[in-house]
Amino acid sequence: MHNNPPETGAFYPRDPDWHPQALTPGYKTSVLRAPQRAKISFDPTLGEIAGPAFGHGLLGPLDNDLILNFASPGESAIGERIIVHGRVQDERGRGVGGTLVEFWQANAGGRYRHKKDAYLAPLDPNFGGCGRTITDAAGYYSFRTIKPGPYPWPNGVNDWRPRHIHFSVFGTGFAQRLITQMYFEGDPLIDICPIVNTIRDQAAIGQLIAPMDMANTVPMDAMAYKFDITLRGRRSTMFENRREGN
Amino acid sequence: MQRLDRLKESPSQTAGPYVHIGCVPSFAGIEGVYPEDLGRAMITGDAKGERITLTGRVFDGTGTPLRDAMIEIWQADAAGLFNSPAETRGSADPAFAGWGRQPTDGETGIYAFETVKPGRVPFPDGRLQAPHITMWIVARGINLGLSTRVYFEDEAEANAADPILSRIEHKARVPTLMARRAGSVHTFDIHLQGENETIFFDV
Ligand SMILES: [Fe+3]
Numbered sequence: 478m479h480n481n482p483p484e485t486g487a488f489y490p491r492d493p494d495w496h497p498q499a500l501t502p503g504y505k506t507s508v509l510r511a512p513q514r515a516k517i518s519f520d521p522t523l524g525e526i527a528g529p530a531f532g533h534g535l536l537g538p539l540d541n542d543l544i545l546n547f548a549s550p551g552e553s554a555i556g557e558r559i560i561v562h563g564r565v566q567d568e569r570g571r572g573v574g575g576t577l578v579e580f581w582q583a584n585a586g587g588r589y590r591h592k593k594d595a596y597l598a599p600l601d602p603n604f605g606g607c608g609r610t611i612t613d614a615a616g617y618y619s620f621r622t623i624k625p626g627p628y629p630w631p632n633g634v635n636d637w638r639p640r641h642i643h644f645s646v647f648g649t650g651f652a653q654r655l656i657t658q659m660y661f662e663g664d665p666l667i668d669i670c671p672i673v674n675t676i677r678d679q680a681a682i683g684q685l686i687a688p689m690d691m692a693n694t695v696p697m698d699a700m701a702y703k704f705d706i707t708l709r710g711r712r713s714t715m716f717e718n719r720r721e722g723n
Numbered sequence: 724m725q726r727l728d729r730l731k732e733s734p735s736q737t738a739g740p741y742v743h744i745g746c747v748p749s750f751a752g753i754e755g756v757y758p759e760d761l762g763r764a765m766i767t768g769d770a771k772g773e774r775i776t777l778t779g780r781v782f783d784g785t786g787t788p789l790r791d792a793m794i795e796i797w798q799a800d801a802a803g804l805f806n807s808p809a810e811t812r813g814s815a816d817p818a819f820a821g822w823g824r825q826p827t828d829g830e831t832g833i834y835a836f837e838t839v840k841p842g843r844v845p846f847p848d849g850r851l852q853a854p855h856i857t858m859w860i861v862a863r864g865i866n867l868g869l870s871t872r873v874y875f876e877d878e879a880e881a882n883a884a885d886p887i888l889s890r891i892e893h894k895a896r897v898p899t900l901m902a903r904r905a906g907s908v909h910t911f912d913i914h915l916q917g918e919n920e921t922i923f924f925d926v
Pocket of ligand 1: 739
């Protein structure tokens, strides 16, 4: 890491056809929360190119273990034990090392530990639902959790979210900041979810579906799913335009 | 011909109504997993510069404040330096993180940051930008986090010369980027829709 100067190139533009649009009426809450005017574009300045960094000292030993990080001593969360692992990379395929990844999810019954979640599935006293980690120098991360349950939500009369884990990722520049969701291979609710379908491109949806990863399961213990996350790429920094003397 | 072979950015999905669980768990009532919510304190010591409070609400198309949003801000220190490995011009104030994260209140919808007024940062061509704070807003119903900038209405001269502000064609919209000052409190409301829709940036 020490050989590599920090990256200071500007980012490739976001692809608006790959991300969901702001206004997606199938997801009703977007209707009153979608800006209606065109965004104003500019080439990133230092405030977009730079971003906060978080050291490994931030992390507690159980931060990436949702099975244990809220559980009473000697107990553990209920549900299918899984490992989620993957790599945070940029659009050039380079690993994004040392970046903070946060995740949150419902419990095995589909219930969130949140005062606004009134779903009748019970809370698990040993499951909080949040975790975080920092990628290694090559961009890899992993955490252990239970497979979240699907849950109904008020949108249409009978909409259910597929099993999913929410992810928040920083990258190295603030313009890479991304929140997304991971889905599980084979879940029949993916195709009919109004939130999934805010994304119009099937290949883009596929990028959020984690395959089961038998090679990385821990025998007699935990299944594994692999989920890579791609952040915006940066231009080469060699020939950024500058006024002479700056 | 060779191929570019570029990957695609992972598509965004809404942060949802329970973003607090992952990002500000104690706000969601989850205690004991982390020592404290990340980004709660931006000032971690005897930070240099003018202490300010940045506060406001996020309004939907009916004028109702969002009570489930999460806001992050990112800014230079009082000397115009970022606390980031990508800052190559010098060392930022170690007592100032530059990054903060706050939920909007579950009842009132009010957010608030205790921070310092940022110094001026050069534009890529060397011109100085006016003091500003980058803001990022996520919530249920927002499919891709929204980026805007908070400028200061009492920086008229710097604002007039700011490279970003001066490229905005519809001058009548520029006031949507200005925090209103009362003493040390700077109020910045965000309007997602309507006549006063805040300018959002694609950066
Ligand atoms: Fe969810």
